[in-house]
Amino acid sequence: MRAYLNLEGVGIEFPTSNGPFRALSSVDLNIERGEFVSIIGHSGCGKSTVLNIVAGLLDATEGVVLLEDREVNSPGPDRAVVFQNHSLLPWLTVYENVRLAVDKVFGATKSKSERNEWTQHNLRLVQMDHALDKRPGEISGGMKQRVGIARALAMEPKVLLMDEPFGALDALTRAHLQDALMGIHAALGNTVIMITHDVDEAVLLSDRIVMMTNGPSATIGEILEVGLDRPRDRLRLADDHEYNRLRSSVLRFLYERQRTPGERVA
Amino acid sequence: MTNLVKLAVEAEPVSAPPGDVQAKSDSASAAPAAAKAVSAPPAAGDTRRAGSRERRSAMVQAVILPAITFLIVLGIWVVVHSEVSRAIPSPVDTWHRAVEMLSHPFYANGPNDMGVGWQVLYSLGRVSAGFGLAVLVGIPVGFIMGMSPVFQRAWQPLIQILRPVSPLAWLPIGLLLFRAVNPSAIFVIFITCIWPTLLNTAAGVKAIPKDYLNVARVLKLGKLEIARTILLPATMPHVITGMRLSLSIAWMVIVAAEMLTGGIGIGFYVWDEWNNLNVKSIIVAIIIIGLVGIALELVMNQVQNRFDYTRR
Numbered sequence: 001m002r003a004y005l006n007l008e009g010v011g012i013e014f015p016t017s018n019g020p021f022r023a024l025s026s027v028d029l030n031i032e033r034g035e036f037v038s039i040i041g042h043s044g045c046g047k048s049t050v051l052n053i054v055a056g057l058l059d060a061t062e063g064v065v066l067l068e069d070r071e072v073n074s075p076g077p078d079r080a081v082v083f084q085n086h087s088l089l090p091w092l093t094v095y096e097n098v099r100l101a102v103d104k105v106f107g108a109t110k111s112k113s114e115r116n117e118w119t120q121h122n123l124r125l126v127q128m129d130h131a132l133d134k135r136p137g138e139i140s141g142g143m144k145q146r147v148g149i150a151r152a153l154a155m156e157p158k159v160l161l162m163d164e165p166f167g168a169l170d171a172l173t174r175a176h177l178q179d180a181l182m183g184i185h186a187a188l189g190n191t192v193i194m195i196t197h198d199v200d201e202a203v204l205l206s207d208r209i210v211m212m213t214n215g216p217s218a219t220i221g222e223i224l225e226v227g228l229d230r231p232r233d234r235l236r237l238a239d240d241h242e243y244n245r246l247r248s249s250v251l252r253f254l255y256e257r258q259r260t261p262g263e264r265v266a
Numbered sequence: 267m268t269n270l271v272k273l274a275v276e277a278e279p280v281s282a283p284p285g286d287v288q289a290k291s292d293s294a295s296a297a298p299a300a301a302k303a304v305s306a307p308p309a310a311g312d313t314r315r316a317g318s319r320e321r322r323s324a325m326v327q328a329v330i331l332p333a334i335t336f337l338i339v340l341g342i343w344v345v346v347h348s349e350v351s352r353a354i355p356s357p358v359d360t361w362h363r364a365v366e367m368l369s370h371p372f373y374a375n376g377p378n379d380m381g382v383g384w385q386v387l388y389s390l391g392r393v394s395a396g397f398g399l400a401v402l403v404g405i406p407v408g409f410i411m412g413m414s415p416v417f418q419r420a421w422q423p424l425i426q427i428l429r430p431v432s433p434l435a436w437l438p439i440g441l442l443l444f445r446a447v448n449p450s451a452i453f454v455i456f457i458t459c460i461w462p463t464l465l466n467t468a469a470g471v472k473a474i475p476k477d478y479l480n481v482a483r484v485l486k487l488g489k490l491e492i493a494r495t496i497l498l499p500a501t502m503p504h505v506i507t508g509m510r511l512s513l514s515i516a517w518m519v520i521v522a523a524e525m526l527t528g529g530i531g532i533g534f535y536v537w538d539e540w541n542n543l544n545v546k547s548i549i550v551a552i553i554i555i556g557l558v559g560i561a562l563e564l565v566m567n568q569v570q571n572r573f574d575y576t577r578r
Contacts, residue, residue, distance in 0.1 A: 057480055075483040087477035091499040091575030100495065104485045135578070155485075 002069060003030035004191060005159055010053060010063035012046075022217045023049050027063070029210060029220065031159075034189040038202040040250065041212030042258060047195045048163055050212075054193060055081050055161050067158060077105045080152035082162040086144040088136040088151075095132040098122055098151045105155045122154040123147070125184060142173035146180070153184065162194040166201065174198075175234065178205060186231060199250045203243060204234060211253045222253055355546045363546035364553075377530065382551065385535040386558055389524060392448070392531065393516045396455025400512060403456075404463030405505060409497070411464065412471025425461065433458040433519050437526055447527035451520065458519045459512035466511070470504025471497065503574045510566045517559050532558075 011025040023046045031037050039047045052058040054065055056075035065072040067079070080101075088097045099119045106115055123129045126146040136144050145165055152160055165181075166174040178201060185192060185205075196202050202209045206226050213221040226246055228237065237243040340357055347356045355363075371383030411418045436457045440450030478500060482492045524533025532555060539547040571577050 055484065057483060075480075076486055077484060079484070081480070081484050083477050083480070085477060087475070087481050089478060089481070089496065089499070091502075091578075101485055104487065104491075135575075137576075 002066060004033040004035075004068060005029075005031040005054070006064075006066040007050070007054070008064050008066070010050070010060045010065060012049060012053065012058065013061045023215055024053075024060075024219065025217045026219055029223075031191060031193065033191055036185055036190075036192045036194070036205055036207045037210060038194045038196050038206040038208075039210045039212060040196055040199065040202050040254070041218070042214055042254065043197060044215055045212045045258075046215050046218040047212050051081075051161050051163050051193060051195050054159070055079050057081075077101070077155040078158045079161055080155040080157035080159075082145070082148050082152045082160070082165045084164040084167055086136070086141075086148040088144055088147055090136050093133050093135055094123065094128060094139070094147050095119060097136070097147060098154050101151045102154050118154060122150040125153060126150045126180060140173075142169050142177060145169065145177060149177075149181070149184075153188070153190075158191065160190045160192045162192065164195050164197065167197065174201070179234075181205065182230075182232065199247055199254070202250060203228075203246050204232060204237065209246075209250060211250065211258075214258050221258065224249060353545065355549065360546045360549050363544075364550045367547065367550055380530055382532070382535065382554060385530060385532045385551075386554060388529075389520050389531040389533060390558070392451045392524075393455055393513070393520050396452045397459045397509075397513055397516055399452070399456045400459030400463050401509060404460050404508070404512075405467050408464040408467025408505075408508075409471055409501075411468040412501075418468070425465070429461045429465075434522055434526070437523060447529055451523045451527050451531075454523045455516045455520060458516045459509075462511040462515070463505070463508040466504045466508025467501060470501035470508075473504065474500045499575055503570075503576050506566070506570045506574050510563075510570070513562055513566055514559065517555075517562055521555060 007027050007029040010027040011022070013020040013022050015021075027050060029037075039050060041047045049058060053060045054072065056072050056079065059073065072079070088094075089100070092100065099115070102110075102115045102119045102122075106118065110118065120129060120132070123132065126149050128143060128146045128150060131139055131143065136147070139147075149162075149165070152162075166177050169177065182205060184190070194202075194205065203226060209224040209226060210220055211222045211224065212218050224246060228240070228243060228246075343354075343357055347354050367382045371381045373381040374384060411421060433454050437450060437454050440453035441447070444450050444453065474497065478496050479492070482496050487495065520531070521533035521536065524531035524535075525537040528534050528537075532551060536548050536551050539545075539551065
């Protein structure tokens with residue numbers, strides 16, 4: 001019996017002027033339905049590449065991605081992506097940005113008023129229903145990312161793919177959005193893959209943390225199970241023994257076993 | 267020198283007298299009284315007064331400063347007229363000529379004697395035709411160039427060679443091809459407008475963030491949907507910038523083109539008046555050309571406000 005989402009021997013090469021560059025090799029990962037998995041690693045290790053292959057935005061050179069036993073080879077709304085820089089269309093309002101996705105995914109199955117209701121529902125979910133008619137240029141970075149999440153959720157994806165969704169936000173806003181995401185995940189039970197470079201974020205949100213080795217030819221170095229009870233409270237976890245143990249084992253992996261390329265040279 | 271001051275006052279009866287320091291202090295003392303009379307509840311009065319003071323200083327910046335410049339130029343003009351060359355008409359004579367020209371802009375005594383309004387309209391007609399054709403051709407070709415690296419590589423060198431050529435150099439080719447002056451002038455305007463429109467459109471298409479296209483891919487938008495919901499709105503700012511550039515250059519080029527082609531049009535009008543040594547008419551025409559240029563700019567501004575998402 002295969003898992004909900006399978007990556008089997010996935011690798012990718014990019015053509016460059018100096019010949020092919022091997023970014024990833026033999027990535028194997030099984031993700032269960034409803035699981036929250038984060039992928040962590042130093043920048044340039046190819047963690048976004050893994051996400052883009054699952055999204056179908058990049059084609060793997062070898063190996064296969066299976067979602068519910070079906071091969072993934074092109075992008076689609078069943079694997080909605082929350083992009084790092086939100087990627088809202090600046091000429092559409094908050095509502096229209098989400099509605100575009102809703103119309104595209106449910107145009108055939110939902111009536112106009114149902115689609116309107118569904119759009120509003122998802123914006124309520126991320127607490128952005130107060131700014132329906134604002135354009136992305138008129139709202140803060142955190143708000144944009146909320147709308148980006150609402151747009152992805154509105155597609156009712158089988159897997160929600162998040163590419164460093166909170167990387168560009170300040171610490172306070174990031175904490176708010178992490179809490180909102182935990183609430184949504186608890187309520188809806190989405191299957192999530194999240195790319196991050198923030199150790200605390202990974203431990204707080206994930207069921208499992210996938211730690212990547214450095215590129216070139218990056219692969220999965222270690223997978224850490226996070227057995228902390230949910231719902232999780234960041235304040236209470238700060239003094240939690242298990243939380244700190246997990247946190248330091250991720251840190252050890254990143255800074256002892258996988259130093260950044262710059263440090264290795266020096 | 268008394269003559270100079272008198273002329274300046276006569277030519278500019280509406281604006282402040284040359285002793286503008288006094289004018290400024292006058293308006294400054296008169297305005298607070300007006301503000302006091304208008305401001306109603308005492309609580310809001312302070313901020314409102316501060317606001318009106320700000321508005322007043324903005325008014326000074328917007329009206330008084332340009333008026334000073336205008337007076338200085340007028341002064342130089344008077345000096346040139348009286349001290350350098352009598353062939354340059356005086357501002358007063360030019361003003362009378364302007365009143366004469368503008369009181370009957372649309373008279374028509376046969377094809378060789380038509381009002382300045384007609385001259386401007388004929389020129390605008392040629393500009394619109396050439397500009398319109400260039401937009402119709404330039405935007406689609408620009409899109410193809412932006413999307414297809416092969417097409418881009420194939421055409422870029424030729425465009426680079428042709429782009430710096432003065433559009434007027436194409437006039438003989440136009441005359442040869444069309445055997446008539448009107449289409450040739452339109453052809454010259456077309457050549458003027460095509461490069462900025464095409465190149466800006468291509469640049470706009472290339473500048474579309476890849477993320478927008480990834481959004482389209484995740485949503486599985488069709489080719490037409492991508493064009494309508496992403497490509498068009500995303501490139502619009504660039505396209506309109508290209509159109510704006512085109513139109514303003516076209517308005518400059520048409521004057522020169524008409525000087526060569528003759529017929530009716532503001533460019534030939536200037537040339538014709540030169541042949542008749544009516545320098546007054548030429549100066550009035552120059553100012554009219556400038557004002558029409560500003561009007562075209564305002565029209566493009568409206569277009570930009572309507573279609574450019576960065577302006578909303």
